[in-house]
Amino acid sequence: MASGRNGYLLSGGIASVGAGAVHFMAAGMHTEHATLARLMVVLAAFQCATGLAVLLSERKAVVSSMLAVNGFAAAMWAFTRFADVPFIAGLTAESPQVADTVCAALGALAALAAGIGLLRPTAALPPMRSGIAAAAVGVFALAAMLNGVGHVHSHGDAGDHAHAAGDSHAHGAGDDHGSDSNWPRPWDPTKPIDLSGVSGVTAEQQTRATNLVRSTLDGLPAFADVNTVGALGFRSIGDAATGYEHYINTGFIRDNNFLDATHPESLVYRVDGTNRTLVSAMYIANGKKIDDPALTDFGGSLMQWHVHDNLCWKAGDNGPQVAGVTDEQGNCPPNSINPGAGNPMVHVWIAPHECGPFAALEGHGAGQAAAPDGRRTDACGHGDHGGGHR
Known part of the structure; x- marks a missing residue:
């Protein structure tokens, strides 16, 4: 030069x-x-x-x-x-x-x-x-x-998700459960699985969704003891204060198993003091978009695939921990960040839930997909659910 x-x-x-x-x-x-x-x-x-x-x-x-x-x-x-x-x-x-x-x-x-x-x-x-x-x-x-x-940085592949009070959701095509008065309906795992009679749902979609619920009921109890899942690669994301605690397995998130009850990407436990009761699997579709036909066509409008876009995360001793949600200006609490939406996920409940076996949120009347803006609303059609999201 x-x-x-x-x-x-x-x-x-x-x-x-x-x-x-x-x-x-x-x-x-x-x-x-x-x-x-x-x-x-x-x-x-x-x-x-x-x-x-x-x-x-x-x-x-x-x-x-x-x-x-x-x-x-x-x-x-x-x-x-x-x-x-x-x-x-x-x-x-x-x-x-x-x-x-x-x-x-x-x-x-x-x-x-x-x-x-x-x-x-x-x-x-x-x-x-x-x-x-x-x-x-x-x-x-x-x-x-x-x-x-x-602020939100939308990314299609974030693997760690949780549900906190006021959590905002976005939902994929076919997830507007308010469009059919016969769905969602209360779910009781002690009774026969009945996903019939929902308009727009094909026989193949009903069969696939039914088999997923059945396989989850059969396979998920293997993870019931929260004291043993750490050895399998699960770790808490630190959200027990919400009343439900999520444990994720990053190895399962990255593998090629899809809606597999033997490899659930996340486990949801209801919190009662020091006790933890397994209530749901939260399956995560790694690398897929919310409108991917592999997701939306699997169970049609029976299933509520969703992502989270307002969670804030902070560093923890054992990986990222939930710090809360963004405020009205889109800002996170101090020393935490909002990485954006992330991978689509769907719950399958092995415990009773008023909003059905695929309800997206925890708690009584916890909510279904809203209409076009994709935000959560407590609209199961079964009375006042003002208790909201836990």
């Missing part, structure tokens, strides 16, 4: 460091997918390292490295706006959000600056313009990180 500071590389190096900083933050928001989180950390480290290296040296090899790293990062962002990366759990197609868009833009800027630096080694920007560009890059990176921490 020629002597003198290449102004484009100055801005590009800062952009690369900024993109890396945003990626470091994003890695912390995807800890439920260890491989994806580790890859994000590696990419972030390369972006920061190559950005800093370019700020110190304009050698061709250094600039080329920044171009390659950031070009790859921007290309992967563009690809995952439309398609999944099937061999990396959690790296699924998603709509652009503020934080990831700014991160990709910073990466693209760094790659562009590196390209200019390679083609025009003596290119320069006036000192004032270089300083303004560098400051703008830093502001955008900081704004992206603040937005990512405080």
